[in-house]
Amino acid sequence: MLPAYADPYLESWSSIILLNVHGTLKKPLPGSDTIDYKEQGTGFIVSPNGLVLTAGHNIPNADIFDEDGFQIEGYFPAKDADALSAVDPPVRLTAIKAKQLPYDVALLQITDLTSVKPFLRLCDGYKKEGRPEFLVLGYPGGDRRLTVIGGPLSSGAGVASNLIVQIPINPGNSGAPLFNEMGMVFGIAIGERTVAGERMQLSGVAVPIAKAISTLGDEAKPLIGISYDPDCQKTLTPRITSAITEQVFIQRDAPDTSKFGGIFGGGFNTPRPGRGSTISKVPNGYKVVGTGQIKFDNAAINGNASVSNDGRLLTIGGADIGVASYTVNSTVPVFLEQIGDIEKAPEAQNRTFPLSRTLDDHGLTVTTKEFSDKIPAPDGFLFKKIVKVDYESLNNSPSKGIEVHVLEDGSALAINYTLQSGPIYDRWRGWIDALITTIVISK
Template sequence: MSEQSDRGRAAHRSEWFGWLAAAAILCLTQAALAQQNGDSGPVIYAMEAPGVVRIHAVGVAEDGSMGGEDGTGFVISRSGYVLTASHVIPHDAKYKTLILGGTLGPATADAKPSRLELVKRSDSYDVALLRFVTPPPGLTVLPLRRSPAKVGELLFVLGYPLGLPDAHFLDGRLGAVAQDAITTNALVDKGNSGGPVVDARGCVIGIVYGAITSRQGQPVNGIKFAVPVLSISGILPPDVSSSAAQEPTRASEIIHVSDALSRTQEDHALADTVRSYHDVIPARDGFVIEAIEGVGHESLNPPRLQFPTPVISPDKKSMSFDYSLVSGPIYDQRRGWIDMTIGTRQRRISTAPDAALAGCE
């Protein structure tokens, strides 16, 4: 093996090490920036996916033939108004009857659709305004942004691509801004039409309506279109305005939770064995415990040992239990056990970074 080939391999290894070092530095830099800036994506999804609607639209002709497709929409008012893309709703003249349903996210596989009605549409902007015939309780409202979007902004798209039952959450950047359209590189597919495009604070800046899939006979990928919400003020209902800041609402501020505590002690000695325990049950993620609503219990312990009383922690993020169990001596193998159910009332707290969901100026 020649000295030249050895030098070549050494140079090749050096080049690879250089690339790896550069990649490592880039990854560490991106991680540091992400940590510094905060990742609002998970917060936005958790807070807003319940307000994203899977749209089921069917047109029925006089001869009984049907046509339509599924799409996405999102709630914009507590009174049950929903925005979607106009082309999701069949409007061929042959369809004499329109059947519309909407299922609230984020998971729709086992949910029953609620009836929707068409209020008005704008084919020039490819936007339709729908309304729940009977608005479901506790609607999550997505706020509309009142300031223009800027090229390069981080954005997210929520929707139900390809008829999938769970709300998908995709990210991208804003590529261009015009009066009647904004573009993005976020991946969208059939079924995303009508879905919200939101900024890094969760404010809606656009409504997905299409994509360029080919040009001059060649497939392309990377340019998707949305209607800017600032362009559709004429279609919005009276209680909604894209020129006034809105605050997002949450699906449920108060929840009622049932937890279980179960423990068995099987230590056996020459006499009864008594042991003390300290158990902690946390509140649900994003909630604090406001009150104990009820306690049920069973136990094989002697009557002299009292059942534990749950104690809510000072920060209300957990409750604790202090108690003892008794197991019998070795000759009778008696176990000590306790089963409890604890009902609590818990209140949602904001886990969002200061900038996320803080108002849509």
């Protein structure tokens, strides 16, 4: 059964990868003077064999590159001192299909995956009552910190339109999963919203999963019934097959040389029983629900495999008759079921909070106004520290942006700043669109 989680950072983090696309161009792109191409985005695993969904515009046209083409690298997250960050070494990916029309989506394949990976559940539904907060989990700005940012929907998808979310989706977050209230993915973050070429403050666009699947066409068929079903309430129990390979040391007791006249009387070459076993951990995020016929490099070995009660450990054993101890390779076909991620994320999380304000007051002279805002900590969390402040847009701010600090009890961020706006005959405005990245911890 594919699990669903209300807090994706805690349970779905291991399926979110930082994408790095790079190569050498035939000639510089318009507005650029370099042939070195490098772009970053986010992708997420949607099958046990390493299929990855992302935004289509993250994958460039191969025709603009030299004979070596372009390369796609992916970096999985791991725990760092505070929360989660993408780490080396990278995996390699290839593009199966990338489209920007009618919808912006790409399907990739990890080419050097060594074992099955936890993958995310995809569906079409989301809570429409009230104004629930939906979450995007990705790598904003190409930063290696895995960061969550949330906001409500501004409008649902129409017949031929995307989802509009009140979430700023900046470069690096393109291709990140948009989670519903059940912790399932119902959209792919694409980028900031624009109208007539003008960006809409702290507003983003996401492709509905149903339209991503239809745009990919036949290439998306391996996802149907495995990670995707339109009904979020439907339980998916895909039969996942894999194999676990381990070395087993077959050990023999020393012969009883007294039966052969002492150590000089022979007996070392006399066949005698040998046996050995090893315990293998099942890939993270899975449990074994069945095994196939065990195979050894040496066909003379009689082997067996047993599974622990929780399905997380596989014991592989073998025995034969021979004259020496040795190591042999074993392969056990296994049938797997996805479970909650065993390797829990740290209690601390990277979380980003948007701040947007426009001063549009116009008197006889320039208007200057000081603001003091507070952003409360998310339910169940406290603020630990400020990581950074990024400005999407800043105009006519005598304070040159914000001053922000964590309240002593961690319950909120205190934010101070100043804006100016012009007189009635000029009517220029002051505004600020900021993204405040923090570390939050569980209460």
